[in-house]
Amino acid sequence: EAKRQRDAVPQLFRPELEQEREARLSLERELRHAIDNGELRLHLQPQVNADRHVIGAEALVRWQHPVRGFVSPGEFIPLAEESGLILPLGSWVLQEGCRLLGEWRHRSEFSDLKLSLNVSVRQFQQPDFVDQVLSAFYRHAVAPGRLTLELTESLLLKDPEGTIEKMSLLRRIGVSFALDDFGTGYSSMVYLKALPLDTLKIDIAFVRDLSRDTQSTPIAAAIVALAQSLELGVIAEGVETEMQRDLLAGLGCHQYQGYLFGRPVPVEEFQPTLVAQSEAPPAA
Numbered sequence: 601e602a603k604r605q606r607d608a609v610p611q612l613f614r615p616e617l618e619q620e621r622e623a624r625l626s627l628e629r630e631l632r633h634a635i636d637n638g639e640l641r642l643h644l645q646p647q648v649n650a651d652r653h654v655i656g657a658e659a660l661v662r663w664q665h666p667v668r669g670f671v672s673p674g675e676f677i678p679l680a681e682e683s684g685l686i687l688p689l690g691s692w693v694l695q696e697g698c699r700l701l702g703e704w705r706h707r708s709e710f711s712d713l714k715l716s717l718n719v720s721v722r723q724f725q726q727p728d729f730v731d732q733v734l735s736a737f738y739r740h741a742v743a744p745g746r747l748t749l750e751l752t753e754s755l756l757l758k759d760p761e762g763t764i765e766k767m768s769l770l771r772r773i774g775v776s777f778a779l780d781d782f783g784t785g786y787s788s789m790v791y792l793k794a795l796p797l798d799t800l801k802i803d804i805a806f807v808r809d810l811s812r813d814t815q816s817t818p819i820a821a822a823i824v825a826l827a828q829s830l831e832l833g834v835i836a837e838g839v840e841t842e843m844q845r846d847l848l849a850g851l852g853c854h855q856y857q858g859y860l861f862g863r864p865v866p867v868e869e870f871q872p873t874l875v876a877q878s879e880a881p882p883a884a
């Protein structure tokens with residue numbers, strides 16, 4: 601048995617794997633550098649209500665790499681999570697988001713908007729996470745009611761009690777919580793009921809295939825019904841067509857985010873105004 605294991609070892613050092621490892625390490629080094637050297641940016645995507653009024657924005661981090669160009673968060677967020685870089689990255693996002701909210705106080709057209717920030721599990725589980733949020737509020741003179749934190753179901757697998765406690769603390773001072781990518785994780789209904797949440801975010805996976813004749817419609821319907829019975833708000837992400845919007849509205853979901861209403865854009869380009877109808881693809 602011992603010999604068989606020894607013989608198996610060299611297989612772990614196949615050159616492709618070694619190259620992959622090298623590539624990851626170098627991306628990790630570069631991400632560390634990017635965080636320290638201001639290569640990260642926040643983009644904003646509008647969130648709208650039934651009247652197509654912009655009621656908020658989700659901040660989505662972007663990495664503008666000097667050589668590789670634009671690196672997608674789908675690529676570097678998982679890497680950041682594994683390497684621990686999500687902690688400095690997350691605190692940058694928190695500071696930058698609160699700085700933005702501080703600026704918006706002085707601009708009337710932004711003064712009613714809420715800002716949503718994505719918070720990863722490791723970031724939220726830091727013992728001083730609540731203090732970090734409070735000091736960002738204080739530094740930028742932000743009213744806590746302007747901030748929504750987007751969490752994912754995976755938090756509940758690790759530390760449900762700690763999660764609920766931190767959420768309750770922040771919520772007591774006015775911070776809102778949305779459960780992101782809802783329906784893709786492993787939420788236990790027991791915890792869902794116990795969580796001090798404000799909103800469920802229907803994952804793009806259920807919105808993408810939304811039409812009268814697919815499986816996604818009953819799932820989206822079930823999520824909306826669940827939100828209603830728990831007295832939570834519900835917002836759909838990834839809404840790209842008028843048909844999707846209409847079907848969601850028919851199910852009772854009246855808040856939307858997606859390319860139909862606006863793509864994520866650099867902060868300087870973000871307009872909190874009504875979305876131009878011309879951006880919509882032709883109705884199906």
Ligand code: C2E
Binds near residue numbers: 677
């Ligand atoms: P998410 O929080 O679920 O964000 C929604 C994603 O869907 C974004 O991808 C957004 O650009 C994309 N999206 C929005 N509307 C549409 C649409 O109509 N069609 C399609 N096809 N896509 C749409 P993005 O920006 O690439 O971000 C991917 C994920 O990376 C996010 O998913 C989030 O989990 C993570 N992420 C982004 N920014 C941050 C951050 O600041 N901190 C953390 N921890 N994670 C972040």
Ligand code: MG
Binds near residue numbers: 750
């Ligand atoms: Mg999100």
Ligand code: MG
Binds near residue numbers: 780781801803837
């Ligand atoms: Mg999402």
Ligand code: MG
Binds near residue numbers: 781803804837
């Ligand atoms: Mg998603």
